[in-house]
Amino acid sequence: xxxxxxxxGIKPTGMPHIGNYFGAIKPALxxxxxxxxxxxxxxYHALNAVKDKEELKxxxxxxxxxxxxxxxxxxxxxxxKQSDISETFELSTMLAAFTPxxxxxxxxxxxxxxxxxxxxxxxxxxxxxxxxxxYPVLMAADILLFDSDVVPIGKDQKQHLEMTADIAEAVNKNxxxxxxxxxxxxxxxxxxxxxxxxxxxxxxxxxxxxxMFLGEKKLRKKIMKIVTNAQTIEEKKDPESCNVFKLYxxxxxxxxxxxxxxxxxxxxxxxxxxxxxxxxVMNEFLKPMREKYDYFMENTNEIEKILKAxxxxxxxxxxxxxxxxxxxxxxxxxx
Ligand code: ADP
Ligand code: TRP
Numbered sequence: 001x002x003x004x005x006x007x008x009g010i011k012p013t014g015m016p017h018i019g020n021y022f023g024a025i026k027p028a029l030x031x032x033x034x035x036x037x038x039x040x041x042x043x044y045h046a047l048n049a050v051k052d053k054e055e056l057k058x059x060x061x062x063x064x065x066x067x068x069x070x071x072x073x074x075x076x077x078x079x080x081k082q083s084d085i086s087e088t089f090e091l092s093t094m095l096a097a098f099t100p101x102x103x104x105x106x107x108x109x110x111x112x113x114x115x116x117x118x119x120x121x122x123x124x125x126x127x128x129x130x131x132x133x134x135y136p137v138l139m140a141a142d143i144l145l146f147d148s149d150v151v152p153i154g155k156d157q158k159q160h161l162e163m164t165a166d167i168a169e170a171v172n173k174n175x176x177x178x179x180x181x182x183x184x185x186x187x188x189x190x191x192x193x194x195x196x197x198x199x200x201x202x203x204x205x206x207x208x209x210x211x212m213f214l215g216e217k218k219l220r221k222k223i224m225k226i227v228t229n230a231q232t233i234e235e236k237k238d239p240e241s242c243n244v245f246k247l248y249x250x251x252x253x254x255x256x257x258x259x260x261x262x263x264x265x266x267x268x269x270x271x272x273x274x275x276x277x278x279x280x281v282m283n284e285f286l287k288p289m290r291e292k293y294d295y296f297m298e299n300t301n302e303i304e305k306i307l308k309a310x311x312x313x314x315x316x317x318x319x320x321x322x323x324x325x326x327x328x329x330x331x332x333x334x335x
Pocket of ligand 2: 007008009010011042045138139142143151152153157160
């Protein structure tokens, strides 16, 4: 039996942090064992927000280098750039004809902007571009073009997957035929919830992130800034409620955790000691990935080679799907 397909994309809009790694990147890469897996860089989605040419380029290489540094094997999985699959944009146009405008009005990202404008007494659509409004249609095209069975995503993307299914069903219903497979969202477990430097969920929106590929010095500096309570060195401390220890758990063995927890509970331990321990384990964990990332960022021609090979294979799949769809809906294929 043919393997099922998993597919996911990352927008090149920022540097990946530890939360993204445990919550999104690692679980998505693990699917490569069981699924025929596809990973792409959603650069045209990013364009809605990133209007600086050099920044968009840098972030695009950055996302590709991140996937590769985190263990994506281009011989086993497909990796490509959204912009290289022109069939995506044709499919997006086709899907737009089946997407009720009202459905887009309800999209969280669009609605949040409208609400923000309204609360500021501005025009409801101020600073909203059509790319943001039709974002879910392009995302549906990314997914449906490749007959994806599962799409690993974060909770915030759940609505987009529901919209993808709605749009696909509308098409299937119209032609009384399964032109599209209905994809299922695979949402990461909350057990992988990573705290940020201030104890809230690690997120770019809270400015409390620890980026994955920081150099050693910067990494250490960030770790030293993690918020702890005001207990004195002598006092006995509770490891489980400490942000430093919460992060330590993700990078250490059970024995290491017990050893450090005992020091917390015994008293006489400064938080700077725990932070140094965290730095040691985290640095050891991140170092090989950082080295790979740095290598690719210094050799972007290697990234380009990998993306070129990936998009070549991806387009073969995409072309077939588009030809099939055109035939089914009455768009003439001229050979
Ligand atoms: P941010 O909140 O920093 O903007 P994104 O929304 O871009 O992060 O995150 C992309 C994905 O990374 C999320 O959908 C989620 O799966 C994962 N993720 C982000 N932050 C965390 C976190 N603190 N803990 C676990 N997973 C996270
Ligand atoms: N919208 C996703 C995000 O912001 C990125 C994305 C674009 C995506 N197209 C996709 C994710 C297709 C999964 C499948 O995180």
